[in-house]
Amino acid sequence: xxxxxxxxxxxxxxxxxxxxxxxxxxxxxxxxxxxxxxxxxxxxxxxxxxxxxxxxxxxxxxxxxxxxxxxxxxxxxxxxxxxxxxxxxxxxxxxxxxxxxxxxxxxxxxxxxxxxxxxxxxxxxxxxxxxxxxxxxxxxxxxxxxxxxxxxxxxxxxxxxxxxxxxxxxxxxxxxxxxxxxxxxxxxxxxxxxxxxxxxxxxxxxxxxxxxxxxxxxxxxxxxxxxxxxxxxxxxxxxxxxxxxxxxxxxxxxxxxxxxxxxxxxxxxxxxxxxxxxxxxxxxxxxxxxxxx
Amino acid sequence: xxxxxxxxxxxxxxxxxxxxxxxxxxxxxxxxxxxxxxxxxxxxxxxxxxxxxxxxxxxxxxxxxxxxxxxxxxxxxxxxxxxxxxxxxxxxxxxxxxxxxxxxxxxxxxxxxxxxxxxxxxxxxxxxxxxxxxxxxxxxxxxxxxxxxxxxxxxxxxxxxxxxxxxxxxxxxxxxxxxxxxxxxxxxxxxxxxxxxxxxxxxxxxxxxxxxxxxxxxxxxxxxxxxxxxxxxxxxxxxxxxxxxxxxxxxxxxxxxxxxxxxxxxxxxxxxxxxxxxxxxxxxxxxxxxxxxxxxxxxxxxxxxxxxxxxxxxxxxxxxxxxxxxxxxxxxxxxxxxxxxxxxxxxxxxxxxxxxxxxxxxxxxxxxxxxxxxxxxxxxxxxxxxxxxxxxxxxxxxxxxxxxxxxxxxxxxxxxxxxxxxxxxxxxxxxxxxxxxxxxxxxxxx
Numbered sequence: 001x002x003x004x005x006x007x008x009x010x011x012x013x014x015x016x017x018x019x020x021x022x023x024x025x026x027x028x029x030x031x032x033x034x035x036x037x038x039x040x041x042x043x044x045x046x047x048x049x050x051x052x053x054x055x056x057x058x059x060x061x062x063x064x065x066x067x068x069x070x071x072x073x074x075x076x077x078x079x080x081x082x083x084x085x086x087x088x089x090x091x092x093x094x095x096x097x098x099x100x101x102x103x104x105x106x107x108x109x110x111x112x113x114x115x116x117x118x119x120x121x122x123x124x125x126x127x128x129x130x131x132x133x134x135x136x137x138x139x140x141x142x143x144x145x146x147x148x149x150x151x152x153x154x155x156x157x158x159x160x161x162x163x164x165x166x167x168x169x170x171x172x173x174x175x176x177x178x179x180x181x182x183x184x185x186x187x188x189x190x191x192x193x194x195x196x197x198x199x200x201x202x203x204x205x206x207x208x209x210x211x212x213x214x215x216x217x218x219x220x221x222x223x224x225x226x227x228x229x230x231x232x233x234x235x236x237x238x239x240x241x242x243x244x245x246x247x248x249x250x251x252x253x254x255x256x257x258x259x260x261x262x263x264x265x266x267x268x269x270x271x272x273x274x275x276x277x278x279x280x281x282x283x284x285x286x287x288x289x290x291x292x293x
Numbered sequence: 294x295x296x297x298x299x300x301x302x303x304x305x306x307x308x309x310x311x312x313x314x315x316x317x318x319x320x321x322x323x324x325x326x327x328x329x330x331x332x333x334x335x336x337x338x339x340x341x342x343x344x345x346x347x348x349x350x351x352x353x354x355x356x357x358x359x360x361x362x363x364x365x366x367x368x369x370x371x372x373x374x375x376x377x378x379x380x381x382x383x384x385x386x387x388x389x390x391x392x393x394x395x396x397x398x399x400x401x402x403x404x405x406x407x408x409x410x411x412x413x414x415x416x417x418x419x420x421x422x423x424x425x426x427x428x429x430x431x432x433x434x435x436x437x438x439x440x441x442x443x444x445x446x447x448x449x450x451x452x453x454x455x456x457x458x459x460x461x462x463x464x465x466x467x468x469x470x471x472x473x474x475x476x477x478x479x480x481x482x483x484x485x486x487x488x489x490x491x492x493x494x495x496x497x498x499x500x501x502x503x504x505x506x507x508x509x510x511x512x513x514x515x516x517x518x519x520x521x522x523x524x525x526x527x528x529x530x531x532x533x534x535x536x537x538x539x540x541x542x543x544x545x546x547x548x549x550x551x552x553x554x555x556x557x558x559x560x561x562x563x564x565x566x567x568x569x570x571x572x573x574x575x576x577x578x579x580x581x582x583x584x585x586x587x588x589x590x591x592x593x594x595x596x597x598x599x600x601x602x603x604x605x606x607x608x609x610x611x612x613x614x615x616x617x618x619x620x621x622x623x624x625x626x627x628x629x630x631x632x633x634x635x636x637x638x639x640x641x642x643x644x645x646x647x648x649x650x651x652x653x654x655x656x657x658x659x660x661x662x663x664x665x666x667x668x669x670x671x672x673x674x675x676x677x678x679x680x681x682x683x684x685x686x687x688x689x690x691x692x693x694x695x696x697x698x699x700x701x702x703x704x705x706x707x708x709x710x711x712x713x714x715x716x717x718x719x720x721x722x723x724x725x726x727x728x729x730x731x732x733x734x735x736x737x738x739x
Binding site (some may be wrong): 045132149151154237240244255257 | 373374377378381398402497498499547548549550551552553561566687690691694698701702705707
């Protein structure tokens with residue numbers, strides 16, 4: 001078959017995609033890599049000059065950058081396991097036989113949070129968690145508790161971002177894992193249930209192998225998404241109070257588009273990209289290994 | 294009728310007519326704009342009352358001149374980035390909207406033209422421009438850089454003390470506090486009770502933290518960002534006194550004040566939850582509008598309280614300048630618009646529509662002070678303000694990011710006032726060193 005398709009046809013089909021990727025993906029990436037080697041401040045264009053790896057040295061020795069990176073990984077370390085645990089729980093519940101209508105209804109409603117634009121989620125958070133007028137504090141008030149300062153307190157603001165991320169992305173994990181569960185052959189699962197009544201054993205030895213591809217996708221996508229989390233935080237807390245919710249992408253935006261230091265911001269972005277690639281490779285090696293074997 | 298009398302009368306009438314005609318030929322907006330009819334000028338406007346006022350007046354200008362003014366509306370937070378990207382990319386903007394802290398940046402980059410380029414052209418310049426009619430402080434701070442005037446003051450603010458007369462009356466006060474210490478030590482405890490607060494100082498981590506919160510407590514206490522050598526002055530006794538004062542004052546402010554921007558602060562006051570705020574004069578129209586304020590009957594205004602170093606109220610605002618990237622026709626059209634919208638003749642209408650003009654003459658007109666209760670305080674503040682309330686050099690965008698981060702950290706107690714001020718000062722000096730202020734590459738202009 002391969003021989004029957006001409007080279008021109010292949011180029012005609014793949015070419016546009018490669019071209020689009022080059023223009024909107026690879027081109028800007030190369031430009032960012034080049035910019036990261038320059039002293040490049042948008043408001044001081046007369047002073048643009050090649051400075052080698054100086055921006056990288058500045059980033060790597062900048063406490064504020066690593067603090068932002070630390071916050072980002074703390075968010076990832078808390079939110080991702082919770083999303084997977086809750087998502088798995090929801091998926092297992094929905095995969096039970098005899099919940100047909102409920103499953104359809106739940107699937108539909110699960111789409112709502114993740115279909116909501118990040119920025120809108122942030123704005124919703126800003127309004128709902130407003131200390132004085134927010135609906136959340138009103139509900140808390142009905143229960144007899146005093147209002148909580150959600151956005152103006154460093155710890156609470158961080159908790160709020162974690163909570164909001166879990167709310168928005170648990171449904172995604174649930175849907176992916178639910179799809180994985182539907183690939184478990186019924187006869188194998190039935191045979192396993194005859195062998196043991198322990199749900200954990202069934203999950204571990206029968207269902208989990210079928211969930212691994214989905215789980216790997218979840219790990220990679222959610223890690224990349226969390227590392228570049230910006231819109232929701234920007235609209236809700238703008239990185240504050242102080243630097244409490246200044247995650248690494250919020251910081252890059254601040255340096256690049258508010259202080260206009262595009263050289264430094266590009267170096268930060270490239271370092272973030274490298275970290276994301278390393279993590280993705282680790283996931284593929286460690287988690288996906290079982291399936292590949 | 295005596296012929297000689299008739300002849301004299303005819304001569305007089307003819308003379309007057311000719312003089313009138315000659316006068317009209319001298320300068321009129323319609324005539325000046327004729328060569329530029331059909332030109333479109335692009336300008337960024339903010340979502341604030343002064344801009345709505347100008348927009349409402351715009352049809353008259355467009356009708357008279359045939360020049361189309363294309364307004365691009367942006368929230369304040371986006372407006373600098375939007376303009377910088379446009380100027381760097383040689384874009385479409387013909388007029389620059391300049392916050393006073395951007396003037397050094399815009400002027401040094403050559404993005405704006407000095408007004409002398411146009412005032413030297415009698416065809417383009419209204420003989421009644423009367424540049425001296427602008428408040429000198431406002432003209433120099435908003436539109437001037439390094440001895441040259443680039444922009445004409447357009448949307449002009451001074452910090453004012455808005456207070457709730459009814460709440461103060463109930464607490465036994467017959468007037469507002471005269472000093473910051475009095476506000477904290479006397480009014481603070483008396484007015485903070487039953488879920489109400491004496492004061493709110495907008496301190497969100499954006500330009501609000503730098504301009505409205507941090508700088509506001511530096512100057513009245515004798516502090517400043519920089520000393521005369523452009524080294525950090527934040528560890529001086531005066532600066533630290535101001536910053537410590539802010540920490541003490543927080544006990545009389547609503548919880549979570551570091552998340553309060555202008556909207557939250559004005560809203561808290563408008564709802565009657567806070568007795569006093571120091572806010573920009575631009576919010577007068579919001580607070581006097583029954584649709585947006587429940588305290589219209591209790592609203593009173595005074596200048597900001599004094600500190601040990603005097604009043605030194607917050608100063609902020611915007612000028613309009615002609616963009617260098619515009620072509621010749623667009624520049625001329627842009628200048629005609631700027632001149633018209635900031636003119637003496639339009640100042641009253643601008644004021645009545647919710648704007649705050651910087652023309653001295655309009656505030657001297659009979660009845661203005663009575664009709665707009667903020668006027669006497671505003672005029673007083675513009676006579677006592679500090680032009681470098683926030684440094685206006687090109688490095689301010691980088692410096693303000695540092696002030697915003699560390700100013701908020703200080704308020705939250707994440708660092709002590711001293712440690713925060715030191716860290717902030719060190720980082721600020723690093724930016725200025727890189728810019729070349731310490732090795733003589735740049736003049737010490739702010």
